[in-house]
Amino acid sequence: MPHDRTDLQALRGLTRAQLHAHARRYYKTGGRTEPEVALVVYGDAQAVFKDYARTPGWFGRIIAPVLIWREASALRRLAGITGIPKLYRQLDARGVLIEYLPATPWPQAKPPEIAYERLDALVAAMHARGVAHCDLRAPSNMLVSDDGVPYIVDFVARVCRGRAWNLPWNWVFAQFVGADESALAKLRVRFAPSLATGADRALLAEQGLVERVARAIGERTREIVRFFVRSG
Structure with missing residues (x-):
């Protein structure tokens, strides 16, 4: 288990480019109003990366940061409740890394x-x-x-x-x-x-x-x- 924690710590510190490089698969490939949503695997650790960085136009510049803030702020408020995904990291206004749920x-x-x-x-x-x-x-x-x-x-x-x-x-x-x-x-x-x-x-x-x-x-x-x- 210490190895798992080390992998998770390293995964949480990856850059945006590195997170995409370690994406095992994409649940969503992004678009004008949708984020890229990827399952990221680093060693024995897994996480879900929701990223609007390549979303163009009004959505990417104005709407996406609001949606990321809303999601991240709710997860922070609910931290510690079993059944709510953990917020691993908010990269910036357009990206958030959260717990992968095997469900x-x-x-x-x-x-x-x-x-x-x-x-x-x-x-x-x-x-x-x-x-x-x-x-x-x-x-x-x-x-x-x-x-x-x-x-x-x-x-x-x-x-x-x-x-x-x-x-x-x-x-x-x-x-x-x-x-x-x-x-x-x-x-x-x-x-x-x-x-x-x-x-x-x-x-x-x-x-x-x-x-x-x-x-x-x-x-x-x-x-x-x-x-x-x-x-x-």
């Missing part, structure tokens, strides 16, 4: 019942730390390991709790927490109907204004970004 997206997996209980606990811990994900209705943002350990990824759409005195914003934050909980209800109804309760189905039937806004944040982030890119 499968929820829609492709067949998680055991305990995984749903663990996911509920993970989301509760995330909320207690002051972060609402806002895009849990996309099941691919939830992963699960072979032994039923859940993970949550992609925090670009997140909303964070404000300071104690900011009561109006914290009321808004609470509504987005409710939207995350509604997404978990939908997950049970869709993928584990035997676990879904009447309360789950009633929650899905409500579909309040904030619930629709939360869904729109998750589903429309890329469309809004593309609008700015086209306008540039």
Whole structure:
């Protein structure tokens, strides 16, 4: 294990060019509105490198740094929670290196019942730390390991709790927490109907204004970004 830690320490210190040189494969190859997302392997260490450095236009100059900041700031706030990827390093305004999770997206997996209980606990811990994900209705943002350990990824759409005195914003934050909980209800109804309760189905039937806004944040982030890119 000391060898693994040494490799990880070395991997975290690689330059952008070196990280790309050690990319084992690319989950995304980049584009006008997408980062390059690579699995980087250095010895026995692995990490995921999300990089907008070669993204052109408005997106690369203005939008991408905001998205990197949003992701990195959420991961810093959630540091230490099992099930949230570790932030290894923010290279600069356009690149971030995070923990590789050996897990499968929820829609492709067949998680055991305990995984749903663990996911509920993970989301509760995330909320207690002051972060609402806002895009849990996309099941691919939830992963699960072979032994039923859940993970949550992609925090670009997140909303964070404000300071104690900011009561109006914290009321808004609470509504987005409710939207995350509604997404978990939908997950049970869709993928584990035997676990879904009447309360789950009633929650899905409500579909309040904030619930629709939360869904729109998750589903429309890329469309809004593309609008700015086209306008540039």
